[in-house]
Amino acid sequence: MAVATHSKLDAERLRTDFAVFEELVNGKPVAYLDSAASTQKPRQVLDAMRDFYEHSYANVHRGVYRLAERATTGYEGARRKVASYVNAPSEREVIFTRSATEALNLVAYAWGLDNLEEGDVVVVTDLEHHSSFVPWQYAAGRTGATFCVIPIDEGGELRLDALDEIERQGNVKVVASNLVSNTLGTVNPVQALAAWAHERGAIMVVDAAQAAPHRHLDVQALDCEFLALSSHKMCGPSGIGALWGRRELLEAMSPFNLGGEMIRSVSAERTTWNELPYKFEAGTPAIAEAVGFGAAIDYVSEVGLGAIEQHERGLLEYTLGRLGELPWIDTYGPPPERRAGIVSLNVEGVHPHDVAQVLDWEGVAVRAGHHCTQPLMTKLGVSATIRASFYLYSIQEEVDRLVEGLVKAKTSLG
Ligand SMILES: Cc1ncc(COP(=O)(O)O)c(C=O)c1O
Numbered sequence: 001m002a003v004a005t006h007s008k009l010d011a012e013r014l015r016t017d018f019a020v021f022e023e024l025v026n027g028k029p030v031a032y033l034d035s036a037a038s039t040q041k042p043r044q045v046l047d048a049m050r051d052f053y054e055h056s057y058a059n060v061h062r063g064v065y066r067l068a069e070r071a072t073t074g075y076e077g078a079r080r081k082v083a084s085y086v087n088a089p090s091e092r093e094v095i096f097t098r099s100a101t102e103a104l105n106l107v108a109y110a111w112g113l114d115n116l117e118e119g120d121v122v123v124v125t126d127l128e129h130h131s132s133f134v135p136w137q138y139a140a141g142r143t144g145a146t147f148c149v150i151p152i153d154e155g156g157e158l159r160l161d162a163l164d165e166i167e168r169q170g171n172v173k174v175v176a177s178n179l180v181s182n183t184l185g186t187v188n189p190v191q192a193l194a195a196w197a198h199e200r201g202a203i204m205v206v207d208a209a210q211a212a213p214h215r216h217l218d219v220q221a222l223d224c225e226f227l228a229l230s231s232h233k234m235c236g237p238s239g240i241g242a243l244w245g246r247r248e249l250l251e252a253m254s255p256f257n258l259g260g261e262m263i264r265s266v267s268a269e270r271t272t273w274n275e276l277p278y279k280f281e282a283g284t285p286a287i288a289e290a291v292g293f294g295a296a297i298d299y300v301s302e303v304g305l306g307a308i309e310q311h312e313r314g315l316l317e318y319t320l321g322r323l324g325e326l327p328w329i330d331t332y333g334p335p336p337e338r339r340a341g342i343v344s345l346n347v348e349g350v351h352p353h354d355v356a357q358v359l360d361w362e363g364v365a366v367r368a369g370h371h372c373t374q375p376l377m378t379k380l381g382v383s384a385t386i387r388a389s390f391y392l393y394s395i396q397e398e399v400d401r402l403v404e405g406l407v408k409a410k411t412s413l414g
Pocket of ligand 1: 036037098099100101102129131132178180181182207209210229230231241372
């Protein structure tokens with residue numbers, strides 16, 4: 001049972017919802033510190049999907065029979081949950097996609113290719129995940145627009161003073177930024193960027209893949225035009241994400257994928273598009289995954305985003321404190337008050353992949369690599385980092401095992 005507490009969550013109790021924590025890896029219980037890559041799934045989500053497949057499965061929207069109605073109710077119910085989770089003015093503005101990556105590509109292709117031209121400026125940040133960096137770089141390349149990157153300072157925070165210089169490059173048409181950096185955990189000033197973008201007549205595209213699992217989201221308060229999120233990073237299944245977009249923009253945009261479901265009428269002479277959101281949902285969608293996504297939203301909401309944020313802040317402060325005792329550890333990123341539960345680090349003299357290998361022998365799961373942020377790695381002057389990341393089920397003991405593993409890696413390989 002998910003434990004509803006308003007101020008403090010009980011991670012030990014929540015862990016009983018996740019069968020994986022009973023699993024032994026190399027003879028040890030897994031210390032799962034890779035939730036920024038993907039989260040584990042609670043029984044409630046798995047049960048909801050199994051129950052749906054066993055009792056309500058059919059294709060959606062098409063059938064008049066009872067099972068098809070149940071399936072459609074489940075799928076559209078999940079859309080309502082996503083809409084409410086991000087405080088969308090209308091559920092018609094929520095489009096199910098395969099992932100946050102696909103949501104961001106949808107905007108870059110369907111809005112970018114039709115609205116950008118030479119003389120325009122596309123702005124991203126040094127902190128972008130490749131899925132928010134590369135589609136815009138590509139759209140700029142295809143349309144002749146100028147591609148600009150907001151740099152970071154030494155603490156891994158955006159240098160907003162660079163915006164003046166960026167503005168001198170041309171007509172700013174789009175600003176794309178993540179709300180939380182997946183590599184440094186930096187919480188970015190998206191509202192300020194949106195205000196700056198709007199003053200210049202540009203749109204604001206928010207990559208909330210890393211924020212949605214941990215922080216309260218409100219597209220109206222953020223005042224953005226588009227926002228992308230992903231189910232698998234918030235206790236839901238992989239294979240489904242969502243894009244929220246302002247209705248007038250979505251309505252004006254061309255479709256992204258073409259085929260069944262997204263049409264109103266088809267003939268050899270002319271094909272017309274379905275209404276929102278179906279215009280952007282060609283083909284059979286990830287139906288049971290949508291139901292699982294909805295169940296994950298219920299689970300995370302019941303635990304409480306405030307409690308999750310507070311819990312992760314505690315773990316982050318504890319981790320940084322413990323790492324601070326080790327002079328041969330380099331850590332990257334801003335102070336805990338402007339950062340989510342993500343710690344990127346390096347062990348002096350040992351390659352991150354070797355460190356991760358030693359940690360794996362200890363049953364500690366972390367990520368080593370560029371985390372799909374190669375431009376950021378270049379800025380940090382490293383090829384890779386070790387990344388430990390937390391979620392609602394993370395506990396202090398796992399951090400202790402991380403630190404012990406790092407000491408072992410340094411002693412044996414350093
Ligand atoms: C900040 C950020 N944006 C986008 C993505 C891509 O999300 P998805 O796996 O849903 O495509 C990730 C995944 O790591 C991410 O951390």
